Amino acid sequence: MVKTMVEKATVKKPTKEELEKLNIDSWGRWEKEVSEFPWEYHDKETFYVFEGKATVTLDDGQKVEFGKGDLVTFAKGVKCVWKIHEPIKKAYKFGE
Template identity: 45%
Template sequence: MNIEVLGIKVEKNPPESKLSQLGVRQWPKWGCPPSKFPWTYDAKETCYLLDGKVKVYPDGGKEFVEIGAGDLVEFPKGMSCTWEVSVAVDKHYKFE
C-alpha cells in the first residue's frame, strides 16, 4: 500500500525483493530514543524503519504522518518538520 501525505511518500511493508533492488540493507543506519525535535531535509531522504513509531509534523500545519516499523518512507528535499518519536527508532537511510 502506497500513500502520499503532505509530500511524504510511505510504502507499508514493501516486499523484500524491492528492498534488495534498492540495496536498503547496505544503507547506513541511524537510531534515536523517544524524543521530539525539528528537522529540515537538505536532500531527498529515503528510509526504511526496522523499529520505531514516529509522528512527523510538516511545518505550517497541524496534520501529521505516522510511520513505523516496516515502512519505506521518502521525504522531499527542502521539507522542514518536527519528529515526535514515541517508540525508539532504528532505520536504514539514504540521501540523494
C-alpha cells in the same frame, strides 16, 4: 505557466523484493530514543524503519505517521518536527 507539485512525503509497505532491489543493507544506519525535535531535509531522504514508531508534523500541519516495516521518503526542502513515540532504528540514504 505550469507548476509541478512535489509530494513532501510518502509512506508505503515495501515487498521483500523491493527492499532487495533498493539494497538497503548498504544504507547508513540511525537510531534515536523517544524524543521530539525540529528537522529540515537538505536533500531527499529515503529510509526503511526496522523498529519503532514516529509522527512527523510538516510545516503545513500535515502529519506523517510511520513505524516498523515502512519505507518512507521525504522531499528536499521539507521542514518538520519529529516526535518519536517508540525508539527508532532505520536504514537511510540521501538523494535519488
